[in-house]
Amino acid sequence: MTVPQPAGRRSLRPATGPEVVTGPLPEPDLPAATAAARAFLEALGMDLSAPGLDRTPDRMARAYAEMFRPRPFEMTTFANDEGYDEMVVARDIPFTSVCEHHLLPFTGTATVAYLPGGRILGLSKLARVVELFAKRPQVQERMTQQIARYLQEHLAPRGVGVVLSAEHTCMTVRGVQARGSSTTTSALLGRVREDARTRQEFLALATG
Ligand SMILES: Nc1nc2c(ncn2[C@@H]2O[C@H](COP(=O)(O)OP(=O)(O)OP(=O)(O)O)[C@@H](O)[C@H]2O)c(=O)[nH]1
Numbered sequence: 001m002t003v004p005q006p007a008g009r010r011s012l013r014p015a016t017g018p019e020v021v022t023g024p025l026p027e028p029d030l031p032a033a034t035a036a037a038r039a040f041l042e043a044l045g046m047d048l049s050a051p052g053l054d055r056t057p058d059r060m061a062r063a064y065a066e067m068f069r070p071r072p073f074e075m076t077t078f079a080n081d082e083g084y085d086e087m088v089v090a091r092d093i094p095f096t097s098v099c100e101h102h103l104l105p106f107t108g109t110a111t112v113a114y115l116p117g118g119r120i121l122g123l124s125k126l127a128r129v130v131e132l133f134a135k136r137p138q139v140q141e142r143m144t145q146q147i148a149r150y151l152q153e154h155l156a157p158r159g160v161g162v163v164l165s166a167e168h169t170c171m172t173v174r175g176v177q178a179r180g181s182s183t184t185t186s187a188l189l190g191r192v193r194e195d196a197r198t199r200q201e202f203l204a205l206a207t208g
């Protein structure tokens with residue numbers, strides 16, 4: 001079977017090397033974030049001179065900064081010289097994101113698959129792309145679609161499938177307190193969406 005080349009004949013490996021991908025947020029201003037965390041905790045009635053709490057505003061600022069900063073990476077692709085045309089599936093990639101409504105973490109796993117076209121992706125990059133979209137204020141549905149669309153755009157595969165399953169602490173440790181509940185979302189593109197057999201194969205792999 002002939003494997004089609006990426007659409008638009010756009011080179012996926014420019015002469016300057018693979019693209020270095022970073023997150024969307026600027027460098028954090030940690031002193032300002034620390035002062036704001038101090039004011040926030042004091043407004044909630046906390047005595048920050050108590051043992052163990054004196055450095056908490058600083059830790060809190062750094063902890064949130066870390067949750068909003070994916071590690072930079074290179075989106076390395078290789079020519080699909082052997083014409084590999086079956087699905088590539090990375091299962092159970094762990095991630096932690098932060099819900100944009102409460103800024104509380106949601107944690108879970110991602111299963112990411114693609115049907116190669118003219119290029120294949122360095123395997124670790126599937127997990128890197130998950131982290132890229134996890135480390136920002138999110139809703140799970142958007143994160144799922146962003147991962148799928150990013151791969152479609154940067155790899156031009158024949159199809160992409162993404163399934164995320166996560167526990168949202170904003171609905172387990174507070175609010176409705178539905179402990180043990182989890183949420184599953186999916187995004188399917190190209191042949192993984194349109195071809196019934198491929199779709200079934202992916203969903204069986206992702207949820208089985
Ligand atoms: N669709 C979607 N909703 C989310 C996600 N993360 C959190 N939420 C929901 O966002 C909603 C925000 O609802 P609000 O009524 O504005 O906030 P709230 O008063 O704190 O709501 P409760 O959590 O019900 O106490 C809640 O229902 C959350 O469960 C997500 O990834 N996707």
Ligand SMILES: [Zn+2]
Pocket residue numbers: 099100101102103104168170171
């Ligand atoms: Zn929330």
